[in-house]
Amino acid sequence: MKRARVAYAGAIHEAVSHQDGLKLADGRIVPEKSVVWLPPFEVGTIIALGLNYADHAKELAFGAQEEPLVFLKGPGGVIGHNGVTRRPADVTFMHYECELAVVIGKRAHKVKRADAMQHVAGYTVANDYAIRDYLENWYRPNLRVKNRDGGTVLGPWFVDAADIGDTVHLPLRTLVNGKPVQQGNTRDFVFDIPYLIEYLSAFMTLESGDVILTGTPEGVVDVQPGDEVVCEIDGIGRLVNIIASDADFGR
Incomplete structure (x- = not known):
């Protein structure tokens, strides 16, 4: 549903x-x-993955990771479907990231991989913007890159985990102004959902409403004010977002 x-x-x-x-x-x-x-549910802690698709890591000239690149995001960055995201006037490269968002449904503490999917309530689409100008290095995404007001778009739908099943192999794509610019499939995760829940819950307790953003495939391009960015994941939904300028925000 x-x-x-x-x-x-x-x-x-x-x-x-x-x-x-x-x-x-x-x-x-x-x-x-x-x-x-x-956002289609009450958002708790946002746990984001970097470089969780091998093709995207290759696109950025990085090799295979030995463990997940994980960072946290505050709830103030989250907006919903048809929302507007600001592109600061001083940046030279800002891009979308189409991601499957995994929503935790019940507390997970020291969960084993075999039991991990029992803790998933469902899924939504995420578009998690990044500004590369502000990046300190690829392995330490800083706050100005990944925790911006209005920079994490979630929605439009929350889809029950039972509707997807335990094998989460879902095609995804991004379109900018109607032109396809990114495509991939969640079967190509470097670290899959059960692994991530086991890994994270080993050192932090996951609560209902917490969100795991599972990373994006290759194909990121710069976006400009006025662009319409659409992120689609089969079976989950079609998430629309508009890029706006500083002037649009009165800055």
Whole structure:
């Protein structure tokens, strides 16, 4: 089942898809354009993976990793479907990252790989922007690169794990202004979901609502104000985002 969270008429609602738009939990049916899309669940700690596709690591001239490159992100960076992300005027290279977001459903502490998928509630699409100008080095993504206000887009749907199954091999792609620029498949993870849950829960407790961003494949290009960036993952959803300038934000 696919579920969304939206703001409508001064309140936050859970919603599902309907032939005439969205059906709110209270029964009302409203056009999609009349709502503000929010992240489709209450977001906890965001745990992000870098270089988790071998082709992307090769694209950036890095070899195979011995263990995951992991960093944390604050909830203030998260926006929803059809949201706007600012490109600072002083940067020369800002790019999207289409990623499968894994949502934890129950507490995970020292979980073994064989039991890991029992702790997954579901999935959504993520677009996790990066500004390469601010990168200190490829192995230590700093706050200005990966923890920017409005730089992590989630949605539009939360999809139950049972609808996907334990074998998570999903094609994904990114389009900029309708042009395909990135494609991959989650079967090509360097570190798969059970491994990541076992690895992370060995030293930190994962709670319901925590999110693991699983990395992006090769094919990142620079985006500019006015660009429409669409990230798609088969079976999960189509996430739309617009790039805006400093001027659009009154800066």
